[in-house]
Amino acid sequence: MSLKASISTIFMGDSQADRVVPPTGFTARLTLFAAATMAFLTVFALALSLASGRLAARWGDELAQSSTLRISAPAEQMEAQTEAALTVLQSTPGIASARALSDDEQRALLAPWFGPDLPVDGLPIPQLIEILEDDEGYDAAGLRLRLQAEVPGAVLDDHTRWRKPLERAAGRLRLLGWVAILLITATTGVMITLAANAALAANSQVIAVLRLIGARDTYIARAFVRRFTLRALLGATIGAGLGMLAMLLLPAAQDEGGFLTGLGFSGFGWVLPLIIPPLTGAVAFAATGAAARRVLAELA
Template identity: 50%
Template sequence: MSARLPAAIRRAARRLRALASFAEERPLAPSSGVVARLVVFASASMSFLAVVAVAIGMAADRAAQGWAEELARSATVRVSAPPARMDAAVSTALRALRTTPGVADARALTDAEQRALLEPWLGPDAPLDELAPPRLIVVVPDGPGPDPEAVNARLSAELPGPELSARYDDHGRWRAPLLEAARALRALAWSAAVLAALSAAAMVTLAARATLAANGKVVDTLRLLGASNDFIARAFVRRYALRAMAGGAAGALAAALALEAVAPLAARALGGAAGLAEAGWVAAAAAPLLAGAAAWAATRMAVLAALRRPE
């Protein structure tokens, strides 16, 4: 019995050397060629799209949160009155607001501020004196702020009559839809990223199975030499995972640089609250690892499933 063990060990060693030599001479997953380039290109493309989608979703969510916080820090009162009585109506509304619990401060917009506020819609030469638009009062809440219904009731009492009115707006009707839209956009961005990852995994799966089918005789020879399914699968998994990781890194870097280039435009359009470039680099940092992991899992499952299928 003891004499047989060294012989068995020698046979196993020879078989392992034969397997290693054969696998080295005839690699199942070549490092170059159309299929290899296709895997890299698909991973780079999907990584680019995923990083852009996630970065836009993160930036939109951050911008919406910033806008909602800005809206929560202030409220407005719209005062309507005939031109001859407008100043008196504004003064009355200011006195009422400054003595209302929950109001830290209140001030009326100047004519220049009101003109600048209306200029994007009416133009710089709009005759505001003839249009007589309502005057706006900016209110700074104290803590959670006053009760809107109570404030409106008091303003109605202070400014009675059909020609006079003042309406308090805490911007709550704007905050809720804004945050809801941001949540929907974030969910859409992550869905796009997941779809891109699944598309890349499907492409890698097709490439791996095509390579396996093209090397059927090599696989048969490896099996005759005693190679297990795991041994054959590892020949695919490592190469395809590295290719996907390289492609993912290239696509993520390209996406981050593209977002860095358009970030100043987004900052101007969104009031500097977007953080698009920062979100892009955060998403790009994770993309290569996720691409490699997805390729590893997809390749392993596809190859093992094909090898276990009966002839």
């Protein structure tokens, strides 16, 4: 029987054939519970992975194409060095724009630590220059050499040392989420295989009778596969539904909360958990089919 026909039989069903396998209350509840739990956990792993992806993208986008030049010089040389630095920057290929931050902007940057009334004019605060790159970017090493020669008090910070570890951490977190999903999927397959094996072993006498009267192995296997696939599908639907409900009840994303409050789904992300029930059904279909084929071959 083709895969398409097998899948069709799973959903169309055969009420008479379903009754051939005796009802097994314990394994039915076990499969339902395992599928529901695994689907619930998968929703969380998926949310973690998607949130990590969003975080990595945000950190990357915000820091990737900007740099800061810090000029530390005596007050009387500050303006001249700033002018010299801007001249160097404007003539550097790969730099789209460069501008010196105003006193107000620098005060705003320091406000979280020193309060809003900081007398910037009276303090030896370095002058900051914001650099925005174009798409091709600039040669940071070459620029440092030029600045060293022409603006001795300038220090270039291209954010690499901040950005890379953050992006790497977010990337690892996202990978961890996907690995968790893979492991949960595999564990679901293992649990359903164990339950199917137990059901097949408990029904070896039924299998012997069915063979005696001319049942093909595909017919016998289908009776078990259909039962376990539908149970797993129902369990996963319940689990995924509860998982999505839990996500919905999480606090909304806020800047203050950072990563934790941004753990839920957003936009298209809400569609992804809907894949979990059919995926679980497919895993159950494959796992029970393989278990049935193996047990039937052993009993032959």
